[in-house]
Amino acid sequence: MNLFEDIPEKLPEELMTVLAEDSSVRIERIVSDGHASPDGFWYDQEAHEWVVVLKGSAVLEFEDGLVELNPGDHLLIPARRRHRVKATSHHEKTIWLAVFYGTLSD
């Protein structure tokens, strides 16, 4: 299996694919195509999330500012650190890899 394959040409919504998981970890590929979080929506997760952008680009918004992510850029979003996806590239699909761990919710 390849992270850069099996991506539909049209993505009306973000595509999330679970690559591996158990009770304490979930590894997901996320493909965005210009998607962003709805206005006023904030993620407030029970799990820690380590995330990397592998292709495309994205801007994450935190309560204290913005972080731009280009290919290879990674960061850890600790549980309960509120964040949202401010933007993803409109020029190409953005491929993220996210590892959720700690307290996983469904």
Added chain:
Amino acid sequence: MNLFEDIPEKLPEELMTVLAEDSSVRIERIVSDGHASPDGFWYDQEAHEWVVVLKGSAVLEFEDGLVELNPGDHLLIPARRRHRVKATSHHEKTIWLAVFYGTLSD
């Protein structure tokens, strides 16, 4: 931080960098430069390992055959599945991302 940066030009040994961890998960970047497991050496891990090659190439050996990994190729190596790194590219550095989970040993 960027997965493709902060890599020394010369790597006498594989470079392993822990990117995030807790009691049940450890996320590592591994950089190989033509490295392979010593003859006769097999990994036999207590943890599950999900691994992806992001740059370069590698060949993993299992007891039932070989698996070639090119950029984006990923696979899950369940705990106790014996494996070794048969080869990594001699033409460029190989950058792996590995997520160990389940029973972590040091």
